[in-house]
Amino acid sequence: MLKGRPSxxxxxxxxxxxxxxxxxxxxxxxxxxxxxxxxxxxPVAKIAKMTKRTEGALRQKAIVLGIGLGHQR
Incomplete structure (x- = not known):
């Protein structure tokens, strides 16, 4: 067996x-x-499934538009 290789x-x-x-x-x-x-x-996960976009894409677009998504404390 060689050193560093998985056995x-x-x-x-x-x-x-x-x-x-x-x-x-x-x-x-x-x-x-x-x-x-x-x-x-x-919820962002629900929007992502409906729109067939990633949560990250939705969040980035929301930031550009100046709107909030998901939980808002």
Missing amino acids: TSKERRVAKKTKKSIRREWTAADIKDLKAHSKART
């Missing part, structure tokens, strides 16, 4: 492939929906 398959670490996201432009309807969800205080 069993359990010790091996394989890098996971990440899913490549699809870039889509924000339409006026998307922004209107995001503002409505912000006002209704819909």
Whole structure:
């Protein structure tokens, strides 16, 4: 056995492939929906599933628009 090499398959670490996201432009309807969800205080995870966008993308757009998302303390 060589030094520094894993001896069993359990010790091996394989890098996971990440899913490549699809870039889509924000339409006026998307922004209107995001503002409505912000006002209704819909959880970000729920908005992400409905809009098929990541939570990070939603949060970044909300910051640009100057609106709050998720829990607001």
